[in-house]
Amino acid sequence: MTANLLALGAMALWASLAALGVSLSHVPPFLLTGLALLVGSVIALPLSRFDVRRWRVPGATLALGVYGLFGFHFLLFIALRHAPPVQANLVNYLWPLGIVVLAPLFLPGVSLTTRHVLAALIGFAGAALAILGGRGAGVEAVWAWGYVPALGSAFIWASYSLLTQRVRAFPTAAIGSFALASGLLSVLCHFWLEPSTTLSARDWGLIVVLGLGPLGGAFFLWDAALKRGDARQIGVLSFLTPLLSTLTLLWVRGETPSASVALAALMIIGAAVMATRSR
Secondary structure, three states: OHHHHHHHHHHHHHOOHHHHHHHOOOOOHHHHHHHHHHHHHOOHHHHOOOOHHHHOOOHHHHHHHHHHHHHHHHHHHHHHHHOOHHHHHHHHOOHHHHHHHHHHHHOOOOOOOHHHHHHHHHHHHHHHHHHHHHOOOOOOOOOOOOHHHHHHHHHHHHHHHHHOOOOOOOOHHHHHHHHHHHHHHHHHHHHHHOOOOOOOHHHHHHHHHHHHOOOOHHHHHHHHHHHHOOHHHHHHHOOHHHHHHHHHHHHHHOOOOOHHHHHHHHHHHHHHHHHHHOO
């Protein structure tokens, strides 16, 4: 129960990412990600009791952290530039399904039940309905190569989430080193790939909120949840993220959820209950 509550806290923070992203859409994405991750890394200070030595991890573990935090966002931003955003976002949200079905391959002693597979499929269908039905926009059947990096980003986050349980145990405060290294790489990508820009005081304020929330605090909660819970159950619960994100966007815009979003909620909650009850 503790693990599921921690995971739900991470998802609640991730749900605000889209709304904050809309408010900061004028900021180059790599700059935005890099600055937010650098802000997020500061959360590790109180967690480590201001002892940065607790941030230290073996080189392989640090590489895994950069692979997860930086690799995921790098491929996602490429996907959003080269594929229709709604469809690319949908492909990216295959990562909860990936956590469920890849768990037996990455984690020793973990098996996959028919109930988990069924719950994952229902959850993904609900997530798709939340994204496609909640945006009020038609979806065209069009191929774009940007779907490939979107699929890659989904695999990276699913595999990162599982592999953190295979490396030598590290304190959750060490996520600060992951965020710090990934933030620096993102800022370098900004200087390499994006035009320079000037940020206002409001921009800096929202970036701090972004860093303390979906691109900071959420990662610490997520790691703590995975250390305590069943990755398969957490994976299915993760389908709540696109639903919460869609509802947040609708609330910010002052719009009423459609019938498809309500149906998506029932499907995702039902899938989550099915997964958490399985043995």
